[in-house]
Amino acid sequence: MGRSALEITARGVVQGVGFRPFVHRIAVRCGLAGWVANTPGTVVLHVEGPAAALSRFRALFSSELPPAARVTRFRVRKVRPTGEKGFAIRPSLREGIALSTIPPDIATCQECLAELAEPENRRHRYPFTNCTNCGPRFTIVASLPYDRDRTSMAPFPMCRTCRKEYEDPLDRRFHAEPVACPACGPRLFVRAPDGARVAAPDPVETAAAALLSGTIVAIRGLGGFQLACDATNEDAVRLLRDRKRREEKPFAVMFPDLESVRAAARITKADEAILLAPEAPILLAPSRPSSALAPAVSMGLRTVGAFLPYTPLHRLLAERAGRPLVMTSGNVTDEPIAIGNEEALSRLREIADLFLLHDREVLQRSDDSVVRRVGSRIYPLRRARGFVPAPVALPRAFPDVVGLGGELKATFCFVKGDASYLSQHLGDLEQPPVREFYEEAYRFFREFLDARLSAACRDLHPAYFTTTFAERSGADRIFALQHHKAHVYSVLAETGFSGKAVAVAFDGTGYGEDGAIWGGEFFTVEGMEVTRAGHLVYFPLPGGDAAVREPWRTALSLLRETFGREEAEGMAGRLFPGIPPGSVRLLLDGLEKQINVVPTSSAGRLFDAASAISGLCPRASFEGQAPMRLEGAVSRTSRGTYPFTLSGENGELTVHWKEIVAGLASDAMRRVPAGTIARRFHDTLGEAILSAASRLAETSGARHAILSGGVFQNATLLSSVLSGLRKRRLTPLIHRLVPANDGGISLGQAYYAALRVAGG
Ligand SMILES: [Zn+2]
Ligand SMILES: [Zn+2]
Ligand SMILES: [Zn+2]
Incomplete structure (x- = not known):
């Protein structure tokens, strides 16, 4: 034989x-x-x-x-x-010990869930049950190699029964480093905000009762603390908003089971598969108007961020509570999430009424990941717990390099061999505590990847944190790559595409090669070179944070460009009744004298302006609120687009928006419903993208179109552009592994540096 x-x-x-x-x-x-x-x-x-x-x-x-x-x-x-x-x-x-040997954290598997529910099982209702198929991984690692001794399970020597399971190749717990049971593993306990121990024979029961009575509970989760309250209790949710200083940004909700998600959101089989996947991300899905969720959860947005319990602790809590729970990161807005017990007690004392704690340390801080579904697959919005540090494969091997990321939604990305390793979502680097988190995470990744950096790549912006950090990155050579080119390279990296393509980067703002603020960009891609080929016509952007927080400012600037000062001032009185005429005049003066004004081609700001003009969001309480409201309002029935023109000068294609602004203003002045305006605006932008992309494709002979940038988090715009591209026989290339927003640009920067170094 x-x-x-x-x-x-x-x-x-x-x-x-x-x-x-x-x-x-x-x-x-x-x-x-x-x-x-x-x-x-x-x-x-x-x-x-x-x-x-x-x-x-x-x-x-x-x-x-x-x-x-x-x-x-x-x-x-x-x-x-x-x-x-x-x-x-x-x-x-x-x-060659490497970070590559640590998997991401994995949601509790079916077999462990079954054990949790069996009264005779020795792990019945044990909140730290896990096996080789599930459990904490990245978040409990202190150093490498990945052995129990070098994780936060080190203080818990295995009992004899656990050891037997751990050593038996035929057992489900063979070499499951965090294996534990009630006899030898971590334990839960409850504390009051002043740190006093609360007698709780069953801590999950105590926490669940507190949640049901309308109070706020801080929970030590997998990647850090979470703040929870009853998602069906309007007062409790408002209280949490108030204390957390989070005015309107939607909260994520943990549902006890799929059934309860279906009752609150319109989900498909593909959505269910995403919710049940080992990564167990938060899935943004359209909400049902009949949902039992308190209105304060989503604050008028027609989506809900839903997830299922991904640890035994969450499972037990959800079961005991028997209803959806708000689960939001355990921090004061803008800070990194708390991970230590004492740290949480001091930082979250003013927010939580009760603390559900345990004695297993969280060593790698990780927020929950957030995704959307596009087609039948994941489209990431925030990449952290469940995904990190799993590598993104590259088409071939490269020397070690790093991409340092942008300023907001920051991540960094190391290239090692034919794989790239993105950090977890770190936050906004304008905040000093986030900078500390960035540096800590950077040291960890660099050490455990044993990176010998040939180069680092940063953003072109002169004042980003990462621009100065580049000097300390440990690389000899530093490249600077324009923000939107980095968005394009990140798609090239994750798809492995090489060849001719057109690329659209519709985004918030990024520093441009000409010193203007870019953000509505078209590129051609050939031989791995990305060249700017077109953009939205520049408009004056009133500077500073005010423009982001107050979309009416950008709107007024566009109205002034379109109609002149006098008419714009008159319109502002009708379109933005809440804005004092004095503020309107002050801004118009500033625009005229060009004080604190920069030219921009930002598509994100154009969305802001449309949201303000339609009356949906003249002021925003968080970044991205104006476009989210606009998308949320889109009417399903109405149709029609605003006119726009494309023109080509000096080999660059420009998209003119004056007719779009005129159309928006005329509809808004005639009190056309906001949903209709939102629909028309989305369809118009979709058409503009498609016309520009197909014109560039014709000239260059490209058959592929790359889409990236934060604006493509907008599922309405994305899906209409995707179907339009296919109709025009252009194959779309989009993100599937990293976010289209600034959380993905570190990959693009790293890939660019890798290509440059490899190419000499
Ligand atoms: Zn398991
Ligand atoms: Zn044990
Ligand atoms: Zn960007």
């Missing part, structure tokens, strides 16, 4: 996710001999036996892959049989 052998290498998220026991199990089932071993970032296995058994093995290998495993590279090679007897799990090869 002929015996053949295969060597299989799998890369990606393949360690700490039950991969080796899985291989062992299916090899034994197929009657094959051989071995499996971990090397940094890779699992290598050797199987030998009859050809039929080998092909059965290959079939099982793909159909029964552990749920949390993410294979990005897979190679099968025929090798000479070596006469192996039996099947062995070989010790890991420890050399």
